[in-house]
Structure formats: C-alpha cells, structure tokens
Amino acid sequence: MxxxxxxxxxxxxxxxxxxxxxxxxxxxxxxxxxxxxxxxxxxxxxxxxxxxxxxxxxxxxxxxxxxxxxxxxxxxxxxxxxxxxxxxxxxxxxxxxxxxxxxxxxxxxxxxxxxxxxxxxxxxxxxxxxxxxxxxxxxxxxxxxxxxxxxxxxxxxxxxxxxxxxxxxxxxxxxxxxxxxxxxxxxxxxxxxxxxxxxxxxxxxxxxxxxxQHSEQQIGTKPLSLSRQIAFARRRDAAYFDRLAEGFEAAAVRLAGIKDRLYDPLLIELTLRRAAHARVQQHMRTGSRVARVGPSVRELVRGNYHRFGHGLKAFAADLLL
The missing domain is CATH 3.90.550.10 (Spore Coat Polysaccharide Biosynthesis Protein SpsA; Chain A)
Structure with a gap:
C-alpha cells in the first residue's frame, strides 16, 4: 500500500x-x-x-x-x-x-x-x-x-x-x-x-x-459560549443558506451518477430534501420575523430540524434571529 x-x-x-x-x-x-x-x-x-x-x-x-x-x-x-x-x-x-x-x-x-x-x-x-x-x-x-x-x-x-x-x-x-x-x-x-x-x-x-488554533487559520474550532452560538447563528444569512442548498443540490447530482453503488437507497432523496430545507431557511432570511413563523413551524413538524440540523436550537435560530 x-x-x-x-x-x-x-x-x-x-x-x-x-x-x-x-x-x-x-x-x-x-x-x-x-x-x-x-x-x-x-x-x-x-x-x-x-x-x-x-x-x-x-x-x-x-x-x-x-x-x-x-x-x-x-x-x-x-x-x-x-x-x-x-x-x-x-x-x-x-x-x-x-x-x-x-x-x-x-x-x-x-x-x-x-x-x-x-x-x-x-x-x-x-x-x-x-x-x-x-x-x-x-x-x-x-x-x-x-x-x-x-x-x-x-x-x-x-x-x-x-x-x-x-x-x-x-x-x-x-x-x-x-x-x-x-x-x-x-x-x-x-x-x-x-x-x-x-x-x-x-x-x-x-x-x-x-x-x-491560531488567529491566521481559515477554519478552526473553539468552545462556543451561548453568546458566541447566537452570534454564529446570526451570521447564517440568506447567502449562507443559498450556498448550503447549492452544495447539497450538487451532491444529489453526483450521487445520481453512482446510484447503483449507494449503501442507502434513500440517500439521493434525503440529500434533495436537505437542500430544500436550506432553501426554506434561505427564504426566511429575506422576510420579517413574523413571516418566518409559518415556514419554521412547518419544517419543525416535518422533522427537518432534527433530521438535518441541531433540532430545536436550529428552529429557534430560524424563528428568532
């Protein structure tokens, strides 16, 4: 090897x-x-x-x-x-x-x-x-x-x-x-x-x-206090979720080319659903907080916050931040 x-x-x-x-x-x-x-x-x-x-x-x-x-x-x-x-x-x-x-x-x-x-x-x-x-x-x-x-x-x-x-x-x-x-x-x-x-x-x-971990690195990890978690969630704007959705849409296309080799026969469908969830989050960032209530509750009922994110934390961020 x-x-x-x-x-x-x-x-x-x-x-x-x-x-x-x-x-x-x-x-x-x-x-x-x-x-x-x-x-x-x-x-x-x-x-x-x-x-x-x-x-x-x-x-x-x-x-x-x-x-x-x-x-x-x-x-x-x-x-x-x-x-x-x-x-x-x-x-x-x-x-x-x-x-x-x-x-x-x-x-x-x-x-x-x-x-x-x-x-x-x-x-x-x-x-x-x-x-x-x-x-x-x-x-x-x-x-x-x-x-x-x-x-x-x-x-x-x-x-x-x-x-x-x-x-x-x-x-x-x-x-x-x-x-x-x-x-x-x-x-x-x-x-x-x-x-x-x-x-x-x-x-x-x-x-x-x-x-x-140092100040010049591109990606790192630091323990997140509550205030830093909130600040991080606020930075996830419409452009962030547009990029996220685009990424999983591209992944679904690549998976379709190897579908006969996939462990999980539902993976392509789940990947597209992941992209769709990000699109909902993207559109919520372009409207008022009041306008977010309906879409965020629907995503919660569908289980998408737990299936594709951090559960109630992600729901609260979409609804409030």
Whole structure:
C-alpha cells in the first residue's frame, strides 16, 4: 500500500516546519509528499525547498499560477498524488508519530475501506494542550461513531460534517468520484460525504493530530459560549443558506451518477430534501420575523430540524434571529 500526503500551503511559514518535521518523523514514512502552494508571499517556498532537499522520501512541489483558494488547491494536490491512499494535510498542524501506521492498519482492517478518520487534539498557537478534543466539541460521541462505521454516516453528514480533513485519508481509486469538488463545498466535507455513500468508513478514536488554533487559520474550532452560538447563528444569512442548498443540490447530482453503488437507497432523496430545507431557511432570511413563523413551524413538524440540523436550537435560530 503506497501512501501519499497531499499538503496545501499558503503563507504558512510560521508553523510549516513543525508539520513537515512531524511527517518526516512518522514510524511508517509516506511514499511521497505532494505539495501545492497557493502563491505564498512569505518564506513558505524556502521552507519547502529546504525540507525537500533533505527529506527521506520524494517531495514534489508545485506552485499555482494564480491564487486558487483552499478547495481548488486541495483538488490539485489530490489529483497529483500517485499513491493508493491519499492523506489530507494542513500546513499548521503536527502529526503524532504513529499516524500513518495507524491509518494504514485501519485501511487493511476490512475489504474496501474507503475513508479513515481520527479524532484531533486541539492545541494552542504554541502547541500547548487546551484539554479539548475535536469530536467532543462537535459533538461526535460513541453512538454516532458506531452509526458511521455501520454505513449510515451520510445521514449524519447531512446534518453536519464530523470529518476534519487534517485527520482524514481516503482511497485513491475513489478520486474519480470526488473530483471535481464543487465550489460551494469545503474539500473535506465533500470527500467524506461522497466516500461514505459508497464505501466503509473506519474511525481511529484517539487523536493522532495536534490541531493548532491560531488567529491566521481559515477554519478552526473553539468552545462556543451561548453568546458566541447566537452570534454564529446570526451570521447564517440568506447567502449562507443559498450556498448550503447549492452544495447539497450538487451532491444529489453526483450521487445520481453512482446510484447503483449507494449503501442507502434513500440517500439521493434525503440529500434533495436537505437542500430544500436550506432553501426554506434561505427564504426566511429575506422576510420579517413574523413571516418566518409559518415556514419554521412547518419544517419543525416535518422533522427537518432534527433530521438535518441541531433540532430545536436550529428552529429557534430560524424563528428568532
């Protein structure tokens, strides 16, 4: 089994070397490191070049002609990998030494495993532990983990993504299904949803990645107080729900092309219903709060807030915020 690491970089010089060193320090080294740099203007290219010159495995570095953004950048890195398994890698984390070995064992644990994901240890800018694990913060507990490994993960992923790209890897022969990635999706959510639809998922329940939180990162996680939850809900405006609906509409189209391989025969219908629920939420954001009462109550009665969101919390946000 050949293991490829797909690393995307952009102005990451401050933390990049620690991540590169953690890849080089794996007990089972990768067979290649494929790097796509999104036209960094800091010292990132120099850090990459110095590492490549001394790395104990092949390192292939490409620089985009123009800045593409993270999703398009990961798409290019994934396409360039030659291994049997592709690991998604962020520039600012640190991998535990046994990560590649543990993931490889998980892929070998059952025929056809399509995706492996692990928990993450949330750390501060200086890698100091915060006492928080990613799956606790989602939440993604043992009962939901069992649902995912039983082949019912896509129903959970219709509600929210529990797979962090920095702690995930997928089988390269599924690449033709996940590429291209629609612009309305973040790469890890799309890959998790498509692969879980047709292939077994295995979870490594302990954290194998130190997930660094710092002010410059694009996506992170922080404990949400009530006030921050309210502020976050208010930012979910009509444009947010338009993008969400567009994403699940695109997913339904892609699923239709592989419908004979789906674990769940209802998945395409449920995906379209998920998109329709987001459209209702989008239209509610364009009217008065009084006008939201009827649509939100109908969605609650239909069970869509519990099926596709955070239940009564989501209902209250649509009705009041």
């Amino acid at each position: 050949r293991l490829s690491v797909a690393l995307c970089t952009y102005n990451g010089a401050a933390h990049l070397r620690a991540q590169l060193d953690s890849i080089a320090g794996q007990t089972r080294p990768p067979d290649e490191l494929v790097v796509r740099d999104d036209r960094s203007s800091d010292a990132t290219p120099a850090v990459l070049g110095a590492f490549a010159a001394a790395a104990p495995f092949p390192v292939r570095i490409a620089v985009n002609e123009v800045n593409l953004g993270s999703t398009r950048n990961f798409e290019g890195a994934i396409a360039a990998c030659s291994g049997d398994v592709i690991f998604l890698c962020d520039q600012d984390d640190v991998w535990h030494p046994q990560k590649l070995a543990r993931f490889e064992a998980a892929f070998r644990s059952a025929p056809g495993v399509g995706l492996v994901a692990s928990d993450l240890e949330v750390v501060g800018p200086d890698l100091a532990p915060t006492g928080l694990r990613m799956w606790e913060s989602l939440p993604f507990g043992p009962e939901l983990q069992a649902e995912v490994e039983a082949g019912r993960g896509c129903r959970l992923l219709l509600r929210y993504n529990v797979v962090t790209g920095a702690a995930a890897a997928f089988r390269a022969d599924l690449r033709d299904i996940v590429l291209p990635i629609p612009n309305c999706w973040v790469h890890d959510g799309w890959i998790a949803f498509l692969t879980a639809a047709i292939a077994p998922v295995r979870l490594v329940r302990e954290p194998l990645t130190n997930y660094r």
